[in-house]
Amino acid sequence: MTEFERERAMPAPAERVFTVAADVNRLDEWLPGVITVHPAEPEGVDVDVHDPAGEYEAPGVLGARREQLRLEWGRRGSPDYSGWLQVSSAEGGSSYATLHLSFHGDQPANHGGRAAEDVERRLDESLDKLANLVSTG
Numbered sequence: 001m002t003e004f005e006r007e008r009a010m011p012a013p014a015e016r017v018f019t020v021a022a023d024v025n026r027l028d029e030w031l032p033g034v035i036t037v038h039p040a041e042p043e044g045v046d047v048d049v050h051d052p053a054g055e056y057e058a059p060g061v062l063g064a065r066r067e068q069l070r071l072e073w074g075r076r077g078s079p080d081y082s083g084w085l086q087v088s089s090a091e092g093g094s095s096y097a098t099l100h101l102s103f104h105g106d107q108p109a110n111h112g113g114r115a116a117e118d119v120e121r122r123l124d125e126s127l128d129k130l131a132n133l134v135s136t137g
Helices: 014-021 024-029 113-136
Strands: 002-010 035-040 044-051 054-065 070-075 078-089 095-103
Touching: 002 113, 014 078, 014 095, 014 113, 024 035, 024 113, 095 113
Parallel strands: none
Antiparallel strands: 002 095, 035 044, 044 054, 054 070, 070 078, 078 095
16 A cells, blocks of 8 residues: 655635535546546546546545545545545634545555656645635635
8 A cells, every 4th residue: 555645735714625625516626637527326426537548437435524624535346546635724714735645456656656756746736726726716
């Protein structure tokens, strides 16, 4: 298993950041990678992944714990990938967002090198996108 985590200051109160992040209709605007997200039943999402290695659909689970300002997700029926976003309050009406991804099994990111660097880059990009969404409404 390999875990990746990044934290970034956010330009709004924690509750606002969480509300934007947890909006199922906006997940594909900030989550890592090039994806298209569709709400699905039971509680979860269907994700179309647009990857250089090929496009595929990945049924996912999504859980929002508003009282904890925490969003968790993963692949339905598969423990090989999971992630979470935790938003925490900071002084002056700002907040921090921590984005965490876990890869299990024999995935390329588990072997370091370029694949791991790509994950780290995507985490930074995702937090930047989320900050921009929060700023622009």
